[in-house]
Amino acid sequence: MSGQAEERWRARVRGCLLGGAVGDALGGPVEFESGTSIIAKYPELVRTFVPGGDGWPAGTITDDTQMTLFTVEGLIRANVRTDRGLGFTVAVVQHGYDRWLDTQTLPGPSGERDGWLQGEQWLYVRRAPGNTCLSALTEARKGEAKIPQFGAQAVNDSKGCGGVMRVAPFGLLPEYFPTEWIFDSAATAAGYTHGHPTGKLASGALAAIIHELCKGADLDDAISRATDLLTQHEGHEETSTALSFARHLAATAPANPVTVERLGGGWVAEEALAIAVFAALAYPKPDQVLDALALAVTHSGDSDSTGAICGNILGALHGETALPAELVFTVEGRPVILQLADDFALEFTQSNRLHGDYGPHTSWTARYPGW
Template sequence: MRRQEQEAWRARVRGCLLGGAIGDALGGPVEFQDGRTILAKYPDGVRSYVDGGPGWPPGTITDDTQMTLFTVEGLIRAGVRTDRGLGFTVGVVHGAYDRWLDTQTLPGPSGERNGWLQGEQWLYARRAPGNTCLTALTEARKGGPRIPQYGGQAVNDSKGCGGVMRVAPFGLLPAEAPIDWVFDKAAEAAGYTHGHPTGKLASGTLAAIVRELCDGAGLDDAITRATSLLIRHEGHEETSTALQLARQLAATAPAGPVTVERLGGGWIAEEALAIAVYAALAYPEPDQFLDALALAVTHSGDSDSTGAICGNILGALHGETALPAELVFTLEGRAAILQLADDFALEFTQQQRLHGDYGPFTAWTTRYPGG
């Protein structure tokens, strides 16, 4: 990757992760409210951070961003693990989700886990985590013949959006990883908690969209190419139909909450992806970033997840400079998000300088152990 290309890619990595967190924080406080109630309070849509109640000040992220950050950490650690000659093992991401589970079940770091992210006290907050994620990860932790501890697919039929809302980082991997691999591995990672084919395929599609955007494709072309991958898979119909409707509405219907509601509530994977795609297509320009996020979160449904996915997409499209400054600087966890974004870029562009000659004894592999 040439220097200029690397700089553009790094800006997209930062934009995708910060953009997703901003959309998440915008939507979190209104997630369980009716669309009419939201519009009565915010006639122009939710365009600034609002208070979510006790322990939920404006700018607070939810489990969507928490799990996305652990996805990033898992991918970095999978890269480090290749030092052992084992190849790039996506099951390492499952281990990262197991560390996220600690943040939802313990009051703080136990001192028994490695790596730096699980030591961040601010992550030890429950922000309406999905029951499917909690249950599937708890069952996987037990291990056994039906569910391998790490790397096994969840034994359930859930297609909730808890998979798709966390897998955008797979699309940020550099071009050396083929796009069909990115699609399949993102789907696999979603399957650690969500067993229904639609939950997995919607996740693979999001990762493929992000990947195409990082490669310089326009938004419409990125969606078209990701959909062409999607329809090769058995059981694609729910996701491909939802995306088709999203594109049709973006081209023909007024951009507003009434149109968003036609796509569903976003509680399930294909609806969450469709709402995010619709909002991004309705407001695709860099100076429309906040318009798109406001549209994505102002509805009767899973507002934080649809906002997060929309922010992931537009952040990857435009890079960090398009992010609304007034939302960036007050975002919870911004320092950690940027640290992970930059470390992700370092791992996948400067690996030979970080891993060095001393294997697990280097500072980098202490920060990101390969497992």
């Protein structure tokens, strides 16, 4: 990767993660309201951070961003693990989700986990986490304090959006990872909690879109490439139909909440992806990111997830400088999000200077143990 190409990629990594957090925090407080109620309060749509009630200040992120951050950390740790002569193992990401589960069940860090992200006290709070994520990971523990063996797919029939809302980091991996691998690996990671094919395939499609954007594709071409991969998988029809309808509406219907409602509520994976894609297609320009995010969250449904996914997409498309500054500078956890983004970029471009046979073995691998 040339210096200039690396800078563009780094901007997309930061943009994707920050954009997802901004969209998440924008939609979180209105997640359980009807579209009519939201518009009555915010006739210009939700364009600024608002509080979500007691203990939920404006700009607060939810489980969507929490799990996305543990996905990033898991991918870094999976790459560190290759020092052992092993392949890049997606199951390491499930270990990350096991640490996330601690943040939902414990009052603070237990002292029994390694790595740095689980030590961030501000993450130990519940923001309406998905029941499927909680139950699937709890079941994987088999009554123990930690998951005893990583890599098993969830045994349920859920296609909720809890998989797709967290897998964008797979798409941020450098272009030497083939898009086909990105699709399949993100689907596998979603399958740690969501067993229905649609829950997995919508997740693979999002990661493929992000990956194509990071390689320089425009939004329409990135969606087409992801759709091509999607249709090669059994059980793709729900996601393919939802994406096709989103593209059709973006080309033919007004960019307003009434049109968004035609795509569903976003509670299930294919609808969440479709709403985010519709909003991004409706407002695809760098100076329209806030318009897209406002549209993505103003509906009777899972507003934080649709906002997060839309922010992931447009942040990857345009880079961090296109994000609305008035929201970026107040979103919860920005220092941690940016540190993870930069560490991700370092790991996948300069790992030989950080760990392995020719680098220091202590500080980086203590921060990101390889398992």
